[in-house]
Amino acid sequence: MDVPQRKQSxxxxxxxxxxxxxxxxxxxxxxxxxxxxxxxxxxxKVGLSPLREALNRLAAYGxxxxxxxxxxxxxxxxxxxxxxxxxxxxxxxxxxLERAILNGDAEWESELLAAAxxxxxxxxxxxxxxxxEQLHTRFHSTLVAPxxxxxxxxxxxxxxxxxxxxxxxxxxxxEVRKILDAQHGELVELALERDVKAARGLLEDHIDRSYxxxxxxxx
Amino acid sequence: MDVPQRKQSxxxxxxxxxxxxxxxxxxxxxxxxxxxxxxxxxxxKVGLSPLREALNRLAAYGxxxxxxxxxxxxxxxxxxxxxxxxxxxxxxxxxxLERAILNGDAEWESELLAAAxxxxxxxxxxxxxxxxEQLHTRFHSTLVAPxxxxxxxxxxxxxxxxxxxxxxxxxxxxEVRKILDAQHGELVELALERDVKAARGLLEDHIDRSYxxxxxxxx
DNA sequence: TGTTGTTATAAAATCGATTATTGTGCTTAG
DNA sequence: CTAAGCACAATAATCGATTTTATAACAACA
Numbered sequence: 073m074d075v076p077q078r079k080q081s082x083x084x085x086x087x088x089x090x091x092x093x094x095x096x097x098x099x100x101x102x103x104x105x106x107x108x109x110x111x112x113x114x115x116x117k118v119g120l121s122p123l124r125e126a127l128n129r130l131a132a133y134g135x136x137x138x139x140x141x142x143x144x145x146x147x148x149x150x151x152x153x154x155x156x157x158x159x160x161x162x163x164x165x166x167x168x169l170e171r172a173i174l175n176g177d178a179e180w181e182s183e184l185l186a187a188a189x190x191x192x193x194x195x196x197x198x199x200x201x202x203x204x205e206q207l208h209t210r211f212h213s214t215l216v217a218p219x220x221x222x223x224x225x226x227x228x229x230x231x232x233x234x235x236x237x238x239x240x241x242x243x244x245x246x247e248v249r250k251i252l253d254a255q256h257g258e259l260v261e262l263a264l265e266r267d268v269k270a271a272r273g274l275l276e277d278h279i280d281r282s283y284x285x286x287x288x289x290x291x
Numbered sequence: 292m293d294v295p296q297r298k299q300s301x302x303x304x305x306x307x308x309x310x311x312x313x314x315x316x317x318x319x320x321x322x323x324x325x326x327x328x329x330x331x332x333x334x335x336k337v338g339l340s341p342l343r344e345a346l347n348r349l350a351a352y353g354x355x356x357x358x359x360x361x362x363x364x365x366x367x368x369x370x371x372x373x374x375x376x377x378x379x380x381x382x383x384x385x386x387x388l389e390r391a392i393l394n395g396d397a398e399w400e401s402e403l404l405a406a407a408x409x410x411x412x413x414x415x416x417x418x419x420x421x422x423x424e425q426l427h428t429r430f431h432s433t434l435v436a437p438x439x440x441x442x443x444x445x446x447x448x449x450x451x452x453x454x455x456x457x458x459x460x461x462x463x464x465x466e467v468r469k470i471l472d473a474q475h476g477e478l479v480e481l482a483l484e485r486d487v488k489a490a491r492g493l494l495e496d497h498i499d500r501s502y503x504x505x506x507x508x509x510x
Numbered sequence: 511t512g513t514t515g516t517t518a519t520a521a522a523a524t525c526g527a528t529t530a531t532t533g534t535g536c537t538t539a540g
Numbered sequence: 541c542t543a544a545g546c547a548c549a550a551t552a553a554t555c556g557a558t559t560t561t562a563t564a565a566c567a568a569c570a
Contacts, residue, residue, distance in 0.1 A: 083553065140300060
């Protein structure tokens with residue numbers, strides 16, 4: 073079928089925002105480093121104005137810190153901040169999952185199964201980490217999608233980006249990874265069975281284990 | 292005593308951000324209206340670059356909607372969005388208050404009493420609405436301040452701004468206002484008594500009544 | 511030696527002008 | 541009378557250059 077939706081043609085600023093968001097979340101910038109605007113200009117092949125607009129958005133989003141008259145810097149990896157982010161993820165994603173299970177329809181069940189399947193198949197190829205990450209994000213976002221609150225989803229996305237900054241910087245932990253991957257499947261099962269309590273409990277445990285891994289990035 | 296803290300001298304962009312945030316929250320812009328950048332340039336007496344940077348931040352913050360290639364617009368007042376915002380306020384501020392009561396020290400108790408008192412005294416002069424609003428925001432922010440989570444406080448601020456956009460557009464409701472004002476005092480009492488359950492219940496009721504008032508702005 | 515003041519340098523912020531895109535009204539073909 | 545196409549006007553986005561501000565290096569002085 074046709075796709076008549078008007079394709080929001082991207083501006084330079086929005087492309088830079090997307091690219092930098094991705095790079096920041098995936099640890100392409102050293103934590104705590106001052107952002108060299110002129111360097112970025114070349115790195116992303118753009119002019120100053122769209123670049124600065126992107127940096128301003130990223131700062132408002134929380135992936136950069138803006139200090140008046142002295143530019144932007146990448147936030148440090150701080151143990152207490154990670155605690156905060158992980159704790160908030162537990163609360164908010166737990167809340168969202170409960171609501172999603174109550175609201176989710178048959179279409180959601182299908183998409184959830186699909187997302188879990190794609191994720192399961194993808195993690196066999198260890199070369200394409202980026203692709204796996206994208207599917208992983210997609211899975212978690214699908215899981216809570218029908219929670220009914222736009223703002224809750226917005227906050228969760230934001231926290232997810234923050235959390236992943238830590239996780240991506242941390243050394244890998246294959247044995248834990250195995251457990252985490254298995255939990256994705258179990259989450260789907262519990263969601264389809266509409267077992268609100270158990271699902272929430274498992275998700276919180278899932279986040280907690282990821283948190284243990286992510287802690288490897290700071291101290 | 293001296294104040295040796297380096298005073299983050301403001302940039303034009305950050306001043307415009309603050310001013311526009313204030314104006315947007317207080318309904319100085321018609322909901323749904325397209326933002327005329329050239330008009331704002333004159334209104335705030337600034338150049339294009341800092342203005343656009345401020346608009347980008349406001350969009351990332353949620354007080355403006357950015358549509359690529361066709362500028363910025365003030366979000367509409369939508370009943371379902373208000374429901375969402377109010378619901379999230381209940382959840383997040385309730386959560387924050389519980390934690391604040393558990394963590395808050397003697398210093399917090401003093402500040403809370405002070406904030407409540409200032410607010411109570413201020414609402415006698417109905418001319419200076421802006422001043423009252425500021426004290427009101429300050430009170431609610433003091434109430435949850437020691438919750439221990441920077442991110443939770445950040446989300447609450449953001450929701451507060453969204454909520455106030457609706458409340459400030461709604462017609463006044465003097466009788467309800469009276470109840471709401473009384474509740475501020477009661478909240479302090481319950482907080483000092485460390486009655487977590489009751490305080491949370493009252494805060495949720497408080498938000499709910501405000502929500503009833505705010506609904507007057509849309510349908 | 512440590513402190514303060516001064517200048518040079520680098521970088522951030524801002525301006526004015528240019529380019530690209532969208533929306534509008536008119537024209538014309540069906 | 542409707543709809544598609546085309547210019548033109550309006551406005552959003554971007555560029556290149558300038559101004560402002562902070563940082564660093566150095567000198568003079570206590």
